[in-house]
Amino acid sequence: MATQMLPLHIPIVPTNNGSGRGGHGFRDHPGLALLDGYRFIHAERVKQIHAPMLRLGLFSDFHNATKLLTAYSLSPYSNLVYARRVFDQIPQPNLYSWNTLIRAHASSSDPLIALILFARMLHFGFYTPDKFTYPFAIKAAAGLSALKVGSALHGMAVKSPFHSDVFILNSLIHFYAACGELDLAYQVFEKTPQKDVVSWNSIITAFSQAGRCDEALDLFREMGCRDFRPNDVTMVSILSACGKKGDMSLGRWIHSYIETNDIHKDVILVNAMLDMYVKCGSMEDAKQLFDKMTERDAFSWTTMLAGYTKAGELDAARLVFDDMPHHDIASWNALISGYEQNGRPKEALAFFHESQLSDARPDQVTLVASLSASSQLGALELGCWIHTYMEKNNFKLNFHLATSLIDMYSKCGDLEKALHVFRSLEKKDVFVWSAMIAGLAMHGKGDAALDLFLQMQDDGIQPNHVTFTNVLRACSHAGLVSKGRLFFNQMQPIYGIEPRVEHYGCMVDILGRAGLLEEAKEFIENMPITTGASTWGALLAACVLHKNVELGEHACERLLELEPGNDGAYVLLSNLYAKTGKWDGVARLRKLMQDAGLKKEPGCSSVEVNGVVHEFLVGDTSHSQSEKIYLKLDEITSKLKEVGYTPDCAQVLQYIEEEEKSIKERALYLHSEKLAIAYGLISIASPAPIRIAKNLRICDDCHSAAKLISSVYNREICLRDRYRFHHFKDGSCSCMDYW
DNA sequence: TAGCCTCCAG
Numbered sequence: 001m002a003t004q005m006l007p008l009h010i011p012i013v014p015t016n017n018g019s020g021r022g023g024h025g026f027r028d029h030p031g032l033a034l035l036d037g038y039r040f041i042h043a044e045r046v047k048q049i050h051a052p053m054l055r056l057g058l059f060s061d062f063h064n065a066t067k068l069l070t071a072y073s074l075s076p077y078s079n080l081v082y083a084r085r086v087f088d089q090i091p092q093p094n095l096y097s098w099n100t101l102i103r104a105h106a107s108s109s110d111p112l113i114a115l116i117l118f119a120r121m122l123h124f125g126f127y128t129p130d131k132f133t134y135p136f137a138i139k140a141a142a143g144l145s146a147l148k149v150g151s152a153l154h155g156m157a158v159k160s161p162f163h164s165d166v167f168i169l170n171s172l173i174h175f176y177a178a179c180g181e182l183d184l185a186y187q188v189f190e191k192t193p194q195k196d197v198v199s200w201n202s203i204i205t206a207f208s209q210a211g212r213c214d215e216a217l218d219l220f221r222e223m224g225c226r227d228f229r230p231n232d233v234t235m236v237s238i239l240s241a242c243g244k245k246g247d248m249s250l251g252r253w254i255h256s257y258i259e260t261n262d263i264h265k266d267v268i269l270v271n272a273m274l275d276m277y278v279k280c281g282s283m284e285d286a287k288q289l290f291d292k293m294t295e296r297d298a299f300s301w302t303t304m305l306a307g308y309t310k311a312g313e314l315d316a317a318r319l320v321f322d323d324m325p326h327h328d329i330a331s332w333n334a335l336i337s338g339y340e341q342n343g344r345p346k347e348a349l350a351f352f353h354e355s356q357l358s359d360a361r362p363d364q365v366t367l368v369a370s371l372s373a374s375s376q377l378g379a380l381e382l383g384c385w386i387h388t389y390m391e392k393n394n395f396k397l398n399f400h401l402a403t404s405l406i407d408m409y410s411k412c413g414d415l416e417k418a419l420h421v422f423r424s425l426e427k428k429d430v431f432v433w434s435a436m437i438a439g440l441a442m443h444g445k446g447d448a449a450l451d452l453f454l455q456m457q458d459d460g461i462q463p464n465h466v467t468f469t470n471v472l473r474a475c476s477h478a479g480l481v482s483k484g485r486l487f488f489n490q491m492q493p494i495y496g497i498e499p500r501v502e503h504y505g506c507m508v509d510i511l512g513r514a515g516l517l518e519e520a521k522e523f524i525e526n527m528p529i530t531t532g533a534s535t536w537g538a539l540l541a542a543c544v545l546h547k548n549v550e551l552g553e554h555a556c557e558r559l560l561e562l563e564p565g566n567d568g569a570y571v572l573l574s575n576l577y578a579k580t581g582k583w584d585g586v587a588r589l590r591k592l593m594q595d596a597g598l599k600k601e602p603g604c605s606s607v608e609v610n611g612v613v614h615e616f617l618v619g620d621t622s623h624s625q626s627e628k629i630y631l632k633l634d635e636i637t638s639k640l641k642e643v644g645y646t647p648d649c650a651q652v653l654q655y656i657e658e659e660e661k662s663i664k665e666r667a668l669y670l671h672s673e674k675l676a677i678a679y680g681l682i683s684i685a686s687p688a689p690i691r692i693a694k695n696l697r698i699c700d701d702c703h704s705a706a707k708l709i710s711s712v713y714n715r716e717i718c719l720r721d722r723y724r725f726h727h728f729k730d731g732s733c734s735c736m737d738y739w
Numbered sequence: 740t741a742g743c744c745t746c747c748a749g
Contacts, residue, residue, distance in 0.1 A: 063740075070741085096741065103742080135743045170744035201745040208746095236746035271747040278748095302748040333749035365749055 035067045043079035046071045050082075065090045066097055073104035080104055080113075095127040099136060106140035114140035115149060131162040135171040142175040150175045154188075170198045177206030197231055205237040213241035217250075230261075232269045239272040243279030251276040271299045278307035283316075298324075302331045309338025329360040337369035345373035346613065349382060362389075364401060371404040378693025378720050380412035381611040397421075399429045406432065410439030413691050413718040413725060430461050438470040443725045444735050446478020465497055472506035476513060477724050477735075484510040501532040508535050512542025517551055533563040540569065544576045552576045567598040605672035605694045609683045616679070619670035625682065632678040640708050648701040673702050677709060677717060689716035697721045707731050 035041070035049060050068060065086060072083035087093060087101050098121050105114035118137045121127055129137070134157050141150035150172075157168050169192045176185035189195070189203040200223045207216035220238050223230060230238075235258055242251035255273055258265065270293055277286040290296070290304055301324045308317035321327070321335050332355040339348035352370045355362065362370075367386060374383035387405060395401060402425055409418035422428075422436045433456040440449035453471050456463065463471070468491055475484030488507050491497045504527055511520035520542060524535050536559035543552030556573045559566060570593045577585030593599070606615045614623065623629060637645075673694050680690030698706075698721040710717050711731035719726045727734035 066740085074742095099742070132743050139744080165743090167743045172744095174745070196744090198745050203745095205745060231745090233746045240747075266746095268747050273747095275747060297747090299748045304748095306749060328749095330749040335749090337749065363749090369749085 035071045041071060041075045042077045043072060043075050043082065044077070046075060046079070047082070050086075062090070066094075066100075069097055070100050073100050078104055078108075080108055093126075095130060095133070098127060099130070099132045102133065102140070103136040106136045106143065111140035111143035115144070115146070129156070129160070131165050131168065134160075134162065134165075134168045138168070138171040138175050142171070142178040145179050147179040147181065150179065164193050166192060166194055166196055166199065170196075170202050173199065173202040173206060177202070177209070180210075182206060182210055182212070195228075197228055197234065200228055201231070201233045201237065204234060204241075208237045208241040208244070211244060213245045216241040230263070232264045232266060235263055236269055236272040239269075239276040243276040246280050248277075248280035248282060251280055267293075267295045267297050267300065271297070271303060274300060274303045274307075278303055278310070281311070283307055283311055283313070298326065298328050298330065301325075302328075302334050305331060306334040306338065309334060309342065312342055314339065314342055314344070327355075327358055327360055329355075329363050329366060332358070332360050333363075333365045333369060336366060336373070340369050340373040340376065343376070345376040348373040349377070349379070362393075364395065364398070367395065368400055368404045371401075371408045375408045375411040377606060377608070377613050378412050378691060379606075379608050379611075379613050380409075380414055380691055381608055382613075383408040383412050384417075385611070397425065399427075399432055402428075403431045403435045406435040406439055410435070410442060411720065413689075413720060413727075415439060415443045415445075428456075428459070428461065430456075430464050430467060433459075433461055434464070434467040434470050437467065437474060441470055441474035441477055442720075442723075443727070444477050446474045446480050446483075449474035449478075450480070450483060463495060463497070465500055465503070468495075468497060468499075469502050469506060472503060472510065476506055476510045479514060481510055481514045481516070499529075501529060501534065504529070505532065505534040505538050508538040509542070512539055513545060515542075515546050517542060517546060517548055521551060521554075531558070531562070533559050533566060536562070537566075537568065537572070540572045540576075544572055544579065547576070547580050549576060549580055549582065565596070565598065567593065567600060570598060571600050601696065603672045603694065603696050605676035605692050607676040607680045607684075607690065607692050609680070614676070614679060616672045616675040618672050620672065620675055623675075623679065625679070628682055629675060629678045632682055633674060636674075636678060636681075636705075636709060639712050640705060643708060643712060645705065645708055648704065671699065671702050673698060673719065674705065677706065680717075681709075681713060681715065686715060689718050692717065692719040694719065694721045697723055698726060703733065703737070707733055 035046070046068070049071075053064065053068065069083055069086045069090070072079050072086060083101060083104055087097060090097060098117070102114045102117050102121075105111060105117065108114075114137065118129070118133070118140070122129070134153065138150055138153050138157075141153060154172055154175075157163060157165075157172075162168055169188055172188045173185045173192075176182070176188060185206045186203065189199060192199050200219065204216050204219050204223070207213070207219065216237065220230065220234065223234070235254060238254055239251060242248070242254060251273075254276075257263075258269070258273075263269070270289065274286050274289055277283075277289065286304060286307055290300065293300060301320060305317050305320045305324075308314070308320060317335065317338055321331065324331055332351065336348045336351045336355070339345070339351060349370060352362075352366065352373070355366065367390060370386055371383060374380075374386065386408075390397075390401065397405075402421060405421045406418045409415070409421065418436065418439045422432070425432065433452065437449045437452050437456075440446075440452065450471065453463070453467070453474075456467070468487070471487055472484055475481070475487065484507065488499065488503065491499050491503065504524070508520045508524060511517075511523060517539070520539050524531060524539060527535070536555045540552055540555040540559060543549070543555060552573060556569050559569045563569070570589050574586050574589045577583070577589065603618050604615055606613050608614070616623065620626075621630075673692055676692045676694075677690060680692065684690055698719060703726065706717050706719060706726070706728045708731065709715070710728035717726075717728040719728065724735065
């Protein structure tokens with residue numbers, strides 16, 4: 001690198017006559033010559049030059065001080081604290097010095113300082129901004145999305161002699177886009193009299209980043225028609241637009257356009273190509289390109305890594321991660337969220353812990369992914385630990401993090417803490433509100449959820465399609481049929497939101513659970529949009545609940561037409577047959593599943609003890625304390641029998657001959673949630689509740705057993721199943737047996 | 740004595 005080519009040792013004493021005062025004067029000092037190459041010097045090296053300058057009195061020379069200021073401000077690892085210190089010691093900084101300091105802060109992590117400096121310069125009447133000052137100040141406003149400040153700067157610039165300066169106008173295009181004001185950005189672009197390639201790039205990027213890819217591509221074509229030659233930056237934005245659209249054929253065309261038109265291919269542009277192939281779903285093309293790259297940076301590696309996790313190829317992702325020369329926080333995030341999003345939350349959290357031993361500092365993305373992994377596991381202690389970590393490390397609780405925290409606390413069963421986070425927020429966006437509504441919904445607090453839905457609107461926040469999914473879920477879990485119908489029917493006419501397939505699914509669920517099976521079936525048949533498997537799945541589940549075999553079979557057939565490999569459909573119908581004693585049906589389905597190569601997803605329950613998540617499968621004996629657990633189970637079973645518990649054999653969903661009743665009973669008490677509860681009773685000291693997370697829906701038998709355990713052992717059990725929470729206390733459940 | 744705007748990963 002260039003830094004290493006510079007001399008490592010800076011002579012303290014000038015070379016002319018040893019006193020440093022004769023000959024050519026201060027400007028010939030070799031350290032000063034080094035400062036001219038500030039683009040290559042690390043701020044630490046600048047300090048090494050700074051010290052002798054102070055000793056030799058070189059610093060009092062105005063030009064030298066300015067050079068030093070520039071070096072501290074603009075070197076690759078700038079040191080803005082030192083830059084400000086040097087600036088403060090310059091008796092009368094000129095406009096160049098002001099501009100340099102404002103420029104450095106505009107692209108720093110704290111652009112507000114740039115605006116404060118700008119205001120100070122104006123306020124004390126030092127200088128009038130020139131054509132350089134404006135782009136820096138506007139950039140700072142863009143970084144802060146400070147629409148009012150930027151608009152004021154726009155107003156000043158228009159009245160200044162630089163009203164048509166293309167640099168200023170280009171930064172304004174970027175600024176309005178950064179504030180989400182695309183129309184204003186386009187207005188500035190249109191009114192720019194002497195557009196250059198940067199003007200085109202700025203407006204194309206604005207549309208591409210806002211996800212308005214077709215408009216970005218239209219502008220690209222228009223640019224060609226107006227005889228503007230696109231450059232590498234143009235191509236980066238266009239490739240990004242192709243990736244967002246998933247338009248691989250256009251992406252390929254752009255790739256060959258770049259080759260034939262001899263567009264400069266720097267690492268950024270090749271990374272953009274990689275990203276395009278990844279987003280269009282072709283890891284083969286991406287890999288081929290990646291292998292050919294002569295220069296790779298952190299972006300290249302992370303793009304590949306994330307590409308593999310997105311394709312579900314976690315092993316390949318892991319290999320890329322291991323091959324990377326350096327792990328920055330983005331690469332850790334790609335790995336952690338990759339595992340989390342592929343349903344491997346335990347490994348995701350293990351990577352999170354490993355990342356903390358590295359020099360990469362966790363950021364917001366890390367925390368959101370780790371909180372989500374904790375939610376999946378139902379690992380409350382881990383989630384709490386992350387929350388404390390955030391507070392200790394002064395993470396600002398923005399909408400993203402707040403949503404994740406509310407979601408984590410809700411899904412880990414601590415609704416009170418979720419509400420506490422929610423109430424502590426001064427401002428809330430639609431996602432924060434929606435997350436809290438979802439939290440209340442999954443805990444069966446339908447009325448509270450609907451209250452919140454109304455409060456949200458009083459607060460001036462418009463619901464979106466996510467909000468409605470959660471509102472309808474709240475109605476479903478609480479059995480609020482007429483309210484569900486009401487809100488569903490209001491979606492389009494009042495809120496302008498077209499119901500999607502998930503909303504129809506929720507409605508079927510609401511009607512079905514309430515026993516209105518025929519109405520639910522008609523509702524599906526009259527759907528104006530394409531029916532999804534989930535809609536028929538909701539009806540099938542309702543048929544199981546209400547033991548309607550005929551309709552259940554119909555729903556199952558429709559479901560399998562749409563998704564032939566849906567193992568859940570077979571399992572649900574099998575449950576329905578078992579519940580209604582149709583054992584021949586159960587056997588037939590088992591055969592069908594075998595022939596189709598499908599397996600029932602095994603039941604799995606987890607319980608967190610001292611921050612460690614313990615998982616149990618049906619009949620699991622792999623736990624180190626397995627013996628103790630089974631002894632406890634025997635004790636539980638006999639105690640429950642004393643209070644009148646009889647195992648509900650219809651819940652044993654494998655086909656077992658009637659006479660083998662004792663085997664059935666055994667199979668029942670081997671259900672994973674019972675094992676988890678037994679382990680919880682052994683290892684979690686009273687009165688702390690036992691928190692269980694289960695991957696499937698809890699069966700009737702486990703539900704009755706858990707209710708009894710809560711009274712016999714006087715312990716609260718908080719169980720999350722696939723659909724909702726069950727709080728077992730004093731012999732009853734918060735779901736009021738409606739689930 | 741100088742410099743400004745636009746682009747890629749989680």
